Amino acid sequence: MTTDTLLLFILTSLLLAVTPGPTMLLALSNGISGGMRRAGWGIAGASMGSITVISAVALGLGSLMAASELLFNALRVAGVLYLVWLGVKMWRTPPPDVQAALAEQGESPQGGRALLRSLAVALSNPKAVLFFAAFLPQFIDTAQPQAHQYMVLGAIFVALDTCVMLAYAAAGTQAVRWLSKRSLQRLNRGCAAGMWALAAMLAFWRRPSV
Known part of the structure; x- marks a missing residue:
């Protein structure tokens, strides 16, 4: 794998990561309702899911x-x-109470549940599996051992994705500080609408022909 190929992969992965998806919306919502601690649990679950999916793709x-x-x-x-x-x-x-939400940022309420939700989202999306199956091989040098290359590319993608999810979660925690309860409710319901839109897209998405 050449340096140019690696740089192209990093740029492409970053552009893909910033595109709002279900795990990003969950990170934003978790940041609003439970602060960075709960969001961190969710991000860990999403990253575990991505690692599992990429490993599965590498195995066929x-x-x-x-x-x-x-x-x-x-x-x-x-x-x-x-x-x-x-x-x-x-x-x-319901919209979070600002003071309670800020107090919860030092705790870990429902952290395990946040982790499992994000993990389930990452593992139950067939588009992610097929996307990685089509995306990653484009940057693999077939003349060299492929397992190591999949490990490197997968680690880079997960690292970038994690950083973007942290940014979404941080935006959620700041929203709690600056937005009214009604605005927070609208933002959370916007995340809900985004989930439904993604569900509708997945419902009508068809398996690529082989």
Whole structure:
């Protein structure tokens, strides 16, 4: 893998990471409702999910999903239902009390639940599997050992993605400080609408032909 190839991968990965997705919306919502501590748990779960997906792609799961309509649709339906459920939970969540939210930033309320939610989102999205299956091989030098290259590219992508999620979470914590309760509720419901939009896109997304 050349330096130019690596730099291109970093730039492309950063552009992809800043695009709002379900894990980014969760990071923002967690930052609003529980501060950086809860958001950190969620980010850890999302990163674990990305590492698992990239490892599975390196082992050939992406090709298997592209070839198996049953496997693809089963994971797609699970992903749609989970995103819809998360959107409902976000929509129904009352706006946080500013003082209570700021106090919670030093604690770890529902951290394990935040981790599991983000992990489930990362693992139940077949688009992520097929995306990595199509994206990563473009930067792999087939003349060299591929396992090490997948490890390097995967680590870079997860690191960049984690940094962007931290920025989303930090934006959520600042929103708690500066926005009114009604504005916070609108922002959280905006995240819920984003989840539903992503669920709708996934519902109508079809497995690429092989």
